[in-house]
Amino acid sequence: MARKKPLYGNADEIEAAFYDAICRADIITLMSLWAEDEEIVCIHPGAPRLFGHAAIRESWEKIFAAGGLHLRATRVHQTHNMLSAMHNVIEVATTTPTAGDSPRVDEGDVHILATNVYAKTAQGWRIVAHHASFAPGTPAPEPERSALLH
Amino acid sequence: MARKKPLYGNADEIEAAFYDAICRADIITLMSLWAEDEEIVCIHPGAPRLFGHAAIRESWEKIFAAGGLHLRATRVHQTHNMLSAMHNVIEVATTTPTAGDSPRVDEGDVHILATNVYAKTAQGWRIVAHHASFAPGTPAPEPERSALLH
Numbered sequence: 001m002a003r004k005k006p007l008y009g010n011a012d013e014i015e016a017a018f019y020d021a022i023c024r025a026d027i028i029t030l031m032s033l034w035a036e037d038e039e040i041v042c043i044h045p046g047a048p049r050l051f052g053h054a055a056i057r058e059s060w061e062k063i064f065a066a067g068g069l070h071l072r073a074t075r076v077h078q079t080h081n082m083l084s085a086m087h088n089v090i091e092v093a094t095t096t097p098t099a100g101d102s103p104r105v106d107e108g109d110v111h112i113l114a115t116n117v118y119a120k121t122a123q124g125w126r127i128v129a130h131h132a133s134f135a136p137g138t139p140a141p142e143p144e145r146s147a148l149l150h
Numbered sequence: 151m152a153r154k155k156p157l158y159g160n161a162d163e164i165e166a167a168f169y170d171a172i173c174r175a176d177i178i179t180l181m182s183l184w185a186e187d188e189e190i191v192c193i194h195p196g197a198p199r200l201f202g203h204a205a206i207r208e209s210w211e212k213i214f215a216a217g218g219l220h221l222r223a224t225r226v227h228q229t230h231n232m233l234s235a236m237h238n239v240i241e242v243a244t245t246t247p248t249a250g251d252s253p254r255v256d257e258g259d260v261h262i263l264a265t266n267v268y269a270k271t272a273q274g275w276r277i278v279a280h281h282a283s284f285a286p287g288t289p290a291p292e293p294e295r296s297a298l299l300h
Contacts, residue, residue, distance in 0.1 A: 039229045041238045041265070048285045049238060049263050051227055077201055079189045079269065079278045084234035086267045086279045088191045088199060113199050115191070115265050115281040117236045119229065128229045129236050131265040133283030135198045 007124030008033075011085035014118055014125045015073060022071050025064040031057050035119060035126035043131040045112055069093055073114070075142060085125075087116045090139050091132060110134045157274035158183075161235035164268055164275045165223060172221050175214040181207050185269060185276035193281040195262055219243055223264070225292060235275075237266045240289050241282060260284045 008014040014033055021030035031053060034040050038052040042059065050056050063069055073089035080086070091112040117129035158164040164183055171180035181203060184190050188202040192209065200206050213219055223239035230236070241262040267279035 035229065037229050039227050041227060041236075043238075043263055043265070043283070043285070046284070046286065048287070048290055077189050077191060077199075079185065079187050081233045081269055083231045084269065086191075086234075086269075088193075088279065088281075113193055113281070115193070115267070115279055117265070117267055117279075119231055119234065119236075129238065129265055129267075131238075131263070131281050131283070133193070133281070134196070135193070136196065137198070140198055 009125070011078070011080060011087060011118040011125055014127065015076075015087055015089075015116060018116070018127060018130075019071050019073050022060075022069055025068040027057065027061055027064060030060055033127050035121055035128045036123065037128065040127065041129045041131070043133070045132045045134050073116075075139065083120045085118045087118070089114050089116065110136060111139050159275070161228070161230060161237060161268040161275055164277065165226075165237055165239075165266060168266070168277060168280075169221050169223050172210075172219055175218040177207065177211055177214060180210055183277050185271055185278050186273065187278065190277065191279045191281070193283070195282045195284050223266075225289065233270045235268045237268070239264050239266065260286060261289050 008017060017029065018033055021033065034053065034056065040052065040056065042050045042056040044059060050059055070093065072092045073087075074092055075090045076087050077089075078085055078087045091114050093112060111134070112132055113135050114130060114132040116127065118125050119128050158167060167179065168183055171183065184203065184206065190203070190206065191199055191201055192206040193199045194209060194213075200209055220243065222242045223237075224242050225240045226237050227239075228235055228237045241264050243262060261284070262282055263285050264280060264282040266277065268275050269278050
């Protein structure tokens, strides 16, 4: 029971909890956000796909052991219905600075795109897919239309 | 009315129609498979994200004008509920051979992963997201478990 987290009421809440858990290197919370389904998929930028809790957990543990990530989801575009939501975001990443290092901000030569897919389950909203990848250059400016829609 | 396509009864059917339309360079059918929502997103490998019918259509028209693609979705993993489905696939791509060229098969130094998100709409199942990206090396062998599940 101790590992049960509060029900997340919508995809926005679970997305916020996801990036917050990454920033805090909180593997327990991070893994509790995923659906209880061995077909859940996680793709880190430039890496092979990973399925299921064990492989996904191991990948994040390695990231956290290497110093962690400060990741923020920006410029969210989404489609949703009552049972699912697809968010496409630009991840702004700053690795945790270590002695003397400058934070590395992933905006410049490349940026990171992520498609996050959420589903409403008996346990509340959960992550079913996180697919992140590199795109060239700086993100294109958002059209005015999007600013109005969100 | 002429552009209305048959209702697709599930995500598998619309995924098959998607890759079939790509192979046939059939832009009309290809675009008819997407949800009527300007937040639909398409990410080609190594490229920026594109939103909405106009930008997505233009990108595929350029691909078809450049000779087209023979793309096949393999090793499908999926989660789904009554209103949505997330498919993660490995795309095996062979560009249409031109005079004297050998087909280029994207298995070797890199392979292509795609997350395809489908939603059930009033018009039947439609695509809401196609996110493709490069992963290094050859795809890892599938565990036996997956072979049993699918």
